[in-house]
Amino acid sequence: MAGFLSRFFGLEDKADFKALLENGAILLDVRTKEEYKQGAAINSINISLDSLSSNLSKLKKDKPIIAVCASGMRSRS
Structure with a gap:
């Protein structure tokens, strides 16, 4: 979990x-609402x-x- 969140929260x-x-x-x-509803x-x-930065x-x-996300690409951001 590299990237923004790990640096922001110190992990x-x-x-x-x-x-x-x-x-x-x-x-x-961090997937879309539609993806999240699928499981x-x-x-x-x-x-x-x-919408993460505004939330x-x-x-x-x-x-x-x-x-987390489907492939790891978005959650790595």
């Missing part, structure tokens, strides 16, 4: 994502990548955030 590129989730990390799905991880939050206030900054 390392090689994080133990399972442990992070078990300890309250936020799973952020998503339990307890994930959907904010599409194209950052909806995310808790005291918790690690793990971004």
